[in-house]
Amino acid sequence: MDNLNQLLTDILLATKAEHQTGPVPIKISKKGNWEPEAKKIEHEFDHIAFQEGFVMRNFSVLHDDDDDQGGFTRITCNCLDMDTLFDYISNLEKKVDKPNEVLKSALNKAITMLDDYNNMFGDQVNKTQEITDLDEILKLH
Secondary structure, three states: OHHHHHHHHHHHHHHHHOOOOOEEEEEEEEEOOOHHHHHHHHHHHHHHHHHOOEEEEEEEEEEEOOOOOOOEEEEEEEEEEHHHHHHHHHHHHHHOOOHHHHHHHHHHHHHHHHHHHHHHOOOOOOOHHHHHHHHHHHHHO
16 A cells, blocks of 8 residues: 555656646556455545645546456546646636626525425415515625
């Protein structure tokens, strides 16, 4: 396990040194069956990636026992560096012109769905006042 930790740390440090941004694919092959330790390996990879400034997007451990020497395991993961994450977030923020309008629309849809649900089960409580109150709150923001 220590070998894998050092290997992953080296890969991520080299990626940082090259100023690579975006998805960082990592593929490692090890002799033997490492599938039983997949959760432990994933936890370690996630921890190391975070320490080095990366966030793990996906992870898999696949064992192939076709050869006579106990087979080998392929460990693959895909990480994003923090700069890319912040770029994604800022791009999303730019696309939302009016966040209050988006929030208001989502809340109105939720109220409609809840109202439909209540009516489906025979609850005949008038929600006009609650809807008016929520609408006033949203107008203030």
